Amino acid sequence: MRDPNIVICSLLEDSWLPLEQVAAACRVDAEWLERHIDEGLLPGAKSVAGIWRFSGNTLRRVRLMRQLERDFDAVPELAALVADMMEELDALRATKPYHGR
Numbered sequence: 001m002r003d004p005n006i007v008i009c010s011l012l013e014d015s016w017l018p019l020e021q022v023a024a025a026c027r028v029d030a031e032w033l034e035r036h037i038d039e040g041l042l043p044g045a046k047s048v049a050g051i052w053r054f055s056g057n058t059l060r061r062v063r064l065m066r067q068l069e070r071d072f073d074a075v076p077e078l079a080a081l082v083a084d085m086m087e088e089l090d091a092l093r094a095t096k097p098y099h100g101r
Helices: 019-026 030-038 056-072 076-095
Strands: 016-018 046-048 051-055
Touching (some): 019 051, 019 056, 030 056, 030 076
Antiparallel strands (some): 016 051, 046 051
């Protein structure tokens, strides 16, 4: 018997997703992604033979930027700056042990 509350997922760290899948997963138009790529706001996106591919980290960045733009009416550059800062914090937390409050 299957439990409907169990979520099946896979790690995306080493996976590359095509533009269409990222757009669907983040509920944005492909044009939204292409515009952000053209503006240099998604540095983790790579073009292989003219086809855009996104890492799992870039997928998280796209979701965060979309949320910031939608919820706070942030301009794309500000959403990218916040995403940069969040990624820096994550990197610092990964290298330094957290001592609590």
